[in-house]
Amino acid sequence: MKESRSYKVFKVCNAIILLFIVFITLYPFLNVVAQSFSSESYINSGKVNLIPRGFNIDTYKTVTKDAMFWTNYKNTVVYSVVGTAISMFLTTIFAYALSKKRLLGRKFLTMFAVFTMFFNGGLIPNYVLINSLGFGNSIWAIVIPGAISIYNMLIMKSFFENMPEELEEAAAIDGLNTYGMLFRIVLPLSKAVIATMVLFYAVGHWNSWFPAFLYLDQKELFPVTIYLRNMIAGATGVTSAGATSADNLTQISANIKSVTMVLTILPILTIYPFVQRYFVTGIMLGSVKQ
Incomplete structure (x- = not known):
């Protein structure tokens, strides 16, 4: 036309x-x-816009030579992988259970979960609880308290509710139990929403810094976001590492923030293109009635 x-x-x-x-x-x-x-x-002098001026990689060399940066980087990878795995497991089984109309107390459990989106115990009670459980200065203080995002759970719940019931009825006739239906029928058909939730949780864990700031005292356990936070707050321990002259110190202090941010965000930029095609599909399938 x-x-x-x-x-x-x-x-x-x-x-x-x-x-x-x-x-x-x-x-x-x-x-x-x-x-x-x-x-x-x-x-x-404020002359840098979109193109580097006076090309210089001294700060990159200094940061990448700092052992603490790589230790914190490794911690972030571990926290993100373990936290995402735990979050996906708990969110998936919770959402799948709530998607079944035959579940006893389904409405109460849903309302109870939604209630936690708007109200919580507060900062000090949470801090006391985490330490009383023995989670202080451990990975569990990072990955357990926020393991389930109710927003993500509701998206997955809506997605599971929209799946044809005939699929599970046929599976039940073939002898599959509830777990068999979930792992052999439902999850293979839920790749889009699963990829979306993995992205949400992974980015959330990667960018998280406040729980580590609150519950961790040892620098060796910090994620790289705390390293970045310390740079922005004016910490100078890393800026002096590897600096051999006053000129190097001046150069490092000028762009340490931007260098650290670039190094921190690179993994997310690398992974995102591979899951981006599932992103819109997963959100729409989980929120729009078919």
Whole structure:
């Protein structure tokens, strides 16, 4: 069909608006990347925008030579993998159980779960509870307290509710029990929503810093986000590591924040393209009635 002039004008305007939105979205990140490769004189004078000025990688060398940075980086990977695995297991079985109308007390359990989205015990009671359980200075203080996101659970619950009941009825006739239905029928058909939830949880654990700041006292247990937080707060222990002159110290202090942010976000940028195609599908399938 031949496109009308008004439709062509609409497409041009739509493309311009979307390009503008993309630009203003990417600009802060590209600016941080440019600053991480720029020299301190250009950074301090505010001349760095999208292109590095006075190309310099001294700070990258200094940070990557710091053993504590890699220790915290490894901690973040461990916390993210273990935390995501625990969260996915608990969220999946909870959502699957609540999706069954025959479950006794289903409405009460759903209301109880939703209640926790709006009310909690408070910071001090949570701190006392975690330490009384013996979770202080351990991985469990990071991965257990927020293991289930009620928002994510409700999305998965809605997704499971929209699956045809005939599938499970046929599986029951073939002799499968509840666990067999879940692991052999339901989960293989739920790849989109599972990939979406894995992304949500992984990014959440990767970016999390406050639980570690609250419950961990040993630097060897900190995630890399605490390392970044200390840099932003003005910590100088790492900036002096590997610095051999006053010029190096000045350079490092000028772009240590941008360098650390770039190194921290790289894994997420690497993984995201592989799960992005499931993202919209998983959200829509879990929230829209079929």
